[in-house]
Amino acid sequence: MLxxxxxxxxxxxxxxxAALNLALALLTVAGCCILITDVFGQxxxxxxxxxxxxxxxxxxxAFGLATMLYLYVRFYRNLFASEGYFMHTLPVTxxxxxxxxxxxxxxxxxxxxxxxxxxxxALLAAIFFHYxxxxxxEVLFQFLYGPGLPSLSSGNLFDPFYxxxxxxxxxxxxxxxxLHLASSFASLLTGYVSILLGQLVEKYKRAAxxxxxxxxxxxxxxxxxxxxxxxxVQRLSGDSDKSFSHYFMEIMDYGTVSQFIMxxxxxxxxxxxxxxxxxxx
Amino acid sequence: MILECKGLSKTYxxxxxxxxxxxxxxxxxxxxxxxxxxxxxxxxxxLVAGLLSPSAGTISIQGNPVGPVSKSLVxxxxxxxxxxxxxKVRDMVRLFQDFYRDFEPxxxxxxxxxxxxxxxxxLKSFSKGTxxxxxxxxxxxxxxxxYLLDEPIAGxxxxxxxxxxxxxxxxxxxxxxxxxxxxxxxDIENILDEVIFIQRGRIHTHAPVDGLRQxxxxxxxxLFREVFRC
Numbered sequence: 001m002l003x004x005x006x007x008x009x010x011x012x013x014x015x016x017x018a019a020l021n022l023a024l025a026l027l028t029v030a031g032c033c034i035l036i037t038d039v040f041g042q043x044x045x046x047x048x049x050x051x052x053x054x055x056x057x058x059x060x061x062a063f064g065l066a067t068m069l070y071l072y073v074r075f076y077r078n079l080f081a082s083e084g085y086f087m088h089t090l091p092v093t094x095x096x097x098x099x100x101x102x103x104x105x106x107x108x109x110x111x112x113x114x115x116x117x118x119x120x121x122a123l124l125a126a127i128f129f130h131y132x133x134x135x136x137x138e139v140l141f142q143f144l145y146g147p148g149l150p151s152l153s154s155g156n157l158f159d160p161f162y163x164x165x166x167x168x169x170x171x172x173x174x175x176x177x178x179l180h181l182a183s184s185f186a187s188l189l190t191g192y193v194s195i196l197l198g199q200l201v202e203k204y205k206r207a208a209x210x211x212x213x214x215x216x217x218x219x220x221x222x223x224x225x226x227x228x229x230x231x232x233v234q235r236l237s238g239d240s241d242k243s244f245s246h247y248f249m250e251i252m253d254y255g256t257v258s259q260f261i262m263x264x265x266x267x268x269x270x271x272x273x274x275x276x277x278x279x280x281x
Numbered sequence: 282m283i284l285e286c287k288g289l290s291k292t293y294x295x296x297x298x299x300x301x302x303x304x305x306x307x308x309x310x311x312x313x314x315x316x317x318x319x320x321x322x323x324x325x326x327x328l329v330a331g332l333l334s335p336s337a338g339t340i341s342i343q344g345n346p347v348g349p350v351s352k353s354l355v356x357x358x359x360x361x362x363x364x365x366x367x368x369k370v371r372d373m374v375r376l377f378q379d380f381y382r383d384f385e386p387x388x389x390x391x392x393x394x395x396x397x398x399x400x401x402x403x404l405k406s407f408s409k410g411t412x413x414x415x416x417x418x419x420x421x422x423x424x425x426x427x428y429l430l431d432e433p434i435a436g437x438x439x440x441x442x443x444x445x446x447x448x449x450x451x452x453x454x455x456x457x458x459x460x461x462x463x464x465x466x467x468d469i470e471n472i473l474d475e476v477i478f479i480q481r482g483r484i485h486t487h488a489p490v491d492g493l494r495q496x497x498x499x500x501x502x503x504l505f506r507e508v509f510r511c
Binding site: 001004007008011012078082083084085086088089090091092093202203277278279280 | 353
């Protein structure tokens with residue numbers, strides 16, 4: 001039955017989510033096309049460039065928020081509003097209902113998170129490509145890594161990256177991806193747990209869910225900040241002689257760990273709350 | 282016994298909606314759950330459907346407690362739209378087919394055709410009455426053991442009521458039972474085998490319709506008006 005529920009959930013969500021993701025992909029392609037031309041080379045185009053950048057940043061925020069809100073609203077409406085009368089009378093367990101929503105929601109949440117990152121990286125790549133076309137690749141690498149690096153001596157474009165950061169480009173992206181996957185899981189469950197906690201309140205369940213969301217979000221941020229302070233303290237106390245780039249990577253590691261921990265805690269809380277007896281008003 | 286409730290109670294925010302309700306329904310019966318507004322009819326049906334948890338007491342459906350097994354035996358129609366209005370009717374038929382082994386799509390398409398309902402249209406594009414008919418068709422196209430119909434004729438015109446009652450009569454299996462909640466008693470009186478009068482969360486009367494008529498010399502509708510006179 002879980003497979004059927006996942007199929008149902010996928011069918012119900014894929015149109016809107018695919019349209020949203022496609023819109024972002026098109027926006028990214030359009031952005032790259034603009035950036036590899038010399039359209040912003042002239043000084044009088046500077047305000048237009050700033051405006052477009054601001055619009056792009058707003059679009060990314062709107063895209064992330066729309067994905068998140070849609071998944072939260074669907075979880076609430078499908079399980080605890082009128083459609084819940086159908087879902088909770090299906091011959092399935094509450095845990096199967098929850099896991100179907102979690103599985104499909106997570107796919108969309110993770111995909112949108114990765115897509116946002118990919119979009120930013122694609123635009124940065126377009127900028128660097130254009131810069132290299134005008135000034136040459138050596139100048140670009142000097143610009144990116146600073147002077148004094150034995151850039152391109154090995155013939156490998158990414159060797160200077162390793163020398164500078166202590167990680168290969170592949171390792172860097174793997175860490176980045178892991179952070180996004182962990183934070184997507186924690187973000188999705190933040191909403192689900194808030195909605196489930198809201199159901200414990202007898203009146204004003206939706207308002208209560210929003211309140212719980214704010215509280216859980218703040219707790220998550222505090223835990224994440226505390227964990228991410230550890231490498232900063234080590235650096236400030238002089239215990240660590242690592243470079244700034246290494247310090248940045250450590251912060252990313254601690255961020256990932258904090259999101260794994262919070263995600264696991266939220267999952268446990270959601271399972272506990274879903275196992276409680278259902279009471280649809 | 283298809284449905285058995287023992288000592289069933291439900292409290293909402295400190296107020297009792299049902300108090301110590303016990304009754305049983307055997308196979309092959311159409312039972313009217315009758316009572317004024319706020320008497321606990323919907324609460325009782327939601328408890329049996331598994332949408333509410335009792336504060337006390339037990340429910341068993343063919344010997345099974347409320348859960349996935351009992352839900353596979355019960356076909357439930359709520360008193361309001363409960364399906365995603367953006368879905369097409371044919372997708373809903375597929376959905377019911379996916380989740381309920383006892384669902385018969387031919388039966389559903391037959392009834393849709395009789396009523397001239399286009400299965401390619403989205404549910405939200407229909408009038409309130411037609412939406413209710415679609416929901417009833419889906420619910421009655423199952424070969425369930427127990428049908429729980431909460432106010433199935435409340436929102437439709439008298440002509441549609443006749444069709445709905447006919448659909449109920451002609452679609453439930455002989456060994457299955459139907460529990461219909463309504464306050465439109467005169468419309469359904471003729472199809473009922475038993476009635477349960479419910480008042481302020483307690484069962485006032487549970488008796489066969491024929492016996493009740495003979496004993497009181499009145500129709501169920503007249504008796505209801507007498508019992509629940511304000």
